[in-house]
Amino acid sequence: MKWNSYISVWVVLCLGAGCNQSVKDVGTELPVVTKYLIEADELRAIIDQDSLVLLDLQRPDDFMKGHLPNAINLWRSALNNPSFNYDGMMPEREILETVLQRKGVSADAFLILYDNRGSCEATRLWWVLKHYGHDRMAILNGGTQAWSQVDSLTSVIADRPQGDFKFPEQAIAQTSDNILxxxxxxxxxxxxxxxxxxxxxxxxxxxxxxxxxxxxxxxxxxxxxxxxxxxxxxxxxxxxxxxxxxxxxxxxxxxxxxxxxxxxxxxxxxxxxxxxxxxxxxxxxxxxxxxxxxxxxxxxxxxx
Structure with a gap:
C-alpha cells in the first residue's frame, strides 16, 4: 500500500492539465510535494519533464553499476564542510550551491533524490537542502530497488552543462532543524x-x-x-x-x-x-x- 497522505507529483500534474493533456504538455511548473515522496511508477510517468533533475546519492561504484536515466551522481563526500576538524558536517550554503551548479542543476529544477540504502542518503541531502530554503524536491520511495520493479537501470553517464542553481535569496537558514x-x-x-x-x-x-x-x-x-x-x-x-x-x-x-x-x-x-x-x-x-x-x-x- 502506498502513502496516500501526500500529494503525488503525478496527481497534481494531472489535475493541473485537466487530465486531458499529456504530461509533456504541462510545462515545467512542478509542485511542492507535501510529504516529499514519490513512487517509482509515478516518477516513470513524468521522468521526461525538462525541469526534473535526478540526483543519485549512491556511492560512485554503485552508480556505475546502475542508476536511473539521466541521473547525476552526488556522493556524500561532496556534501561535507571542510572547516571542521572532523568529517560529516553539512556544507555551507555557498559551497553546496557551487557543487550543484557544477553538477548541472538549474535554478528552476525540481529535484528527485534517491539512493540504494533505504533512502538514508536521500534524506540527508533533503534535510540540508530544506535547511537552506529549497523545497522543490521529492524522494523516490524505495530508491533503485523500487525503480528496478518498473523500469531498467542504466550505466550510461549523462552529460549536463553548468547549472545556475541558487537557494532562495529571501530564505534564512533554519535553526530549528539542527542543534549545537x-x-x-x-x-x-x-x-x-x-x-x-x-x-x-x-x-x-x-x-x-x-x-x-x-x-x-x-x-x-x-x-x-x-x-x-x-x-x-x-x-x-x-x-x-x-x-x-x-x-x-x-x-x-x-x-x-x-x-x-x-x-x-x-x-x-x-x-x-x-x-x-x-x-x-x-x-x-x-x-x-x-x-x-x-x-x-x-x-x-x-x-x-
Whole structure:
C-alpha cells in the first residue's frame, strides 16, 4: 500500500492539465510535494519533464553499476564542510550551491533524490537542502530497488552543462532543524529533550567504534531505535504509518524536543524525515555533528 497522505507529483500534474493533456504538455511548473515522496511508477510517468533533475546519492561504484536515466551522481563526500576538524558536517550554503551548479542543476529544477540504502542518503541531502530554503524536491520511495520493479537501470553517464542553481535569496537558514553540541548537552542535563540514537545496536552499546569517533558508546540517556526499523527490508520503501507509529511510540508520546543523532548526521536524517514528514511530529531536530562531534567534545567517563 502506498502513502496516500501526500500529494503525488503525478496527481497534481494531472489535475493541473485537466487530465486531458499529456504530461509533456504541462510545462515545467512542478509542485511542492507535501510529504516529499514519490513512487517509482509515478516518477516513470513524468521522468521526461525538462525541469526534473535526478540526483543519485549512491556511492560512485554503485552508480556505475546502475542508476536511473539521466541521473547525476552526488556522493556524500561532496556534501561535507571542510572547516571542521572532523568529517560529516553539512556544507555551507555557498559551497553546496557551487557543487550543484557544477553538477548541472538549474535554478528552476525540481529535484528527485534517491539512493540504494533505504533512502538514508536521500534524506540527508533533503534535510540540508530544506535547511537552506529549497523545497522543490521529492524522494523516490524505495530508491533503485523500487525503480528496478518498473523500469531498467542504466550505466550510461549523462552529460549536463553548468547549472545556475541558487537557494532562495529571501530564505534564512533554519535553526530549528539542527542543534549545537553545547545546547544539547545543557538540555540533557536539564531533562528537556528526548534523544534518539538511530545507529545500530552494536554502536549504541559501545561494541563498535567507527572512524571519526574518539570512543564507543552513546549519548547519556538516549533511546535506541535503529533507523532501519522504518524501512521495509524487502522493498526498501518506508513502512506504513501504523507500523511507524508503533516503532516510534516512545517518541510520539513525549512532548519534549526530540533530537535524532547517529554517527555523523546521515542516518539520523532518515528518522527525522519519518518523524516530521510521515508521522507529523513538530518538535524534532537533527543533531548534525552526532556521535563524531560529541566524542570530540566530551570524555568517555561522562556517559551513564
Amino acid at each position: 553540541v553545547a545546547d544539547l548537552s545543557d538540555m540533557i542535563s536539564q531533562n528537556q529533550v528526548v534523544v534518539l540514537d538511530t545507529r545500530s545496536k552494536e554502536e549504541h552499546e559501545g561494541l563498535t567504534l567507527k572512524q571519526g569517533a574518539q570512543w564507543a558508546g552513546h549519548i547519556p540517556g538516549s533511546i535506541h531505535i535503529d533507523w532501519m526499523e522504518a524501512v521495509d527490508q524487502t522493498s526498501y520503501r518506508f513502512k506504513e504509518s501504523a507500523e511507524l507509529q508503533k516503532i516510534y511510540n516512545k517518541v510520539l508520546n513525549n512532548d519534549l524536543l526530540a533530537v535524532t543523532y547517529c554517527h555523523s548526521g546521515v542516518r539520523s536524517t532518515h528518522t527525522y524525515f519519518v518523524l516530521t514528514e510521515l508521522l507529523g511530529r513538530k518538535n524534532v531536530t537533527n543533531y548534525d555533528g552526532s556521535w563524531v562531534e560529541w566524542t570530540n567534545h566530551f570524555q568517555q567517563e561522562l556517559v551513564n
